[in-house]
Amino acid sequence: MLVLTxxxxxxxxVGDDIEVKVIxxxxxxxxxxxxxxxxVDIHREEIFQLIQEENKRASKFNENALHLLSGK
Known part of the structure; x- marks a missing residue:
């Protein structure tokens, strides 16, 4: 981690096109x-973690939902 004062x-x-300024x-x-x-998406860390968790939940395979969709 780079620490700057x-x-x-x-x-x-950060790179060519991102500026972080102390207000x-x-x-x-x-x-x-x-x-x-x-x-470029910018989120507070706690919001980023919630998004990651929700994405993981949404991507989990749900066998019951598949059966419902297939009509079997």
Whole structure:
């Protein structure tokens, strides 16, 4: 993991087209802004994990559903 120190108003670049900028710091909360192409999905970690779990559940083979769809 790369760890960088930035001040308010400073930013870092990820690749050629993603900028992460420190907007404000208030106690233990840091507000950041992310400028990225619309094709790049950006999620908070906890939301990303929920999406991953839901995708796993949705992709599991359900034999009962297959029988219902086949009419057997």
């Amino acid at each position: 930035r001040k308010i108003g400073e930013s870092i670049r 404000s710091v208030d106690g233990d909360q840091i507000k950041i802004g992310i400028d990225a192409p619309k094709s």
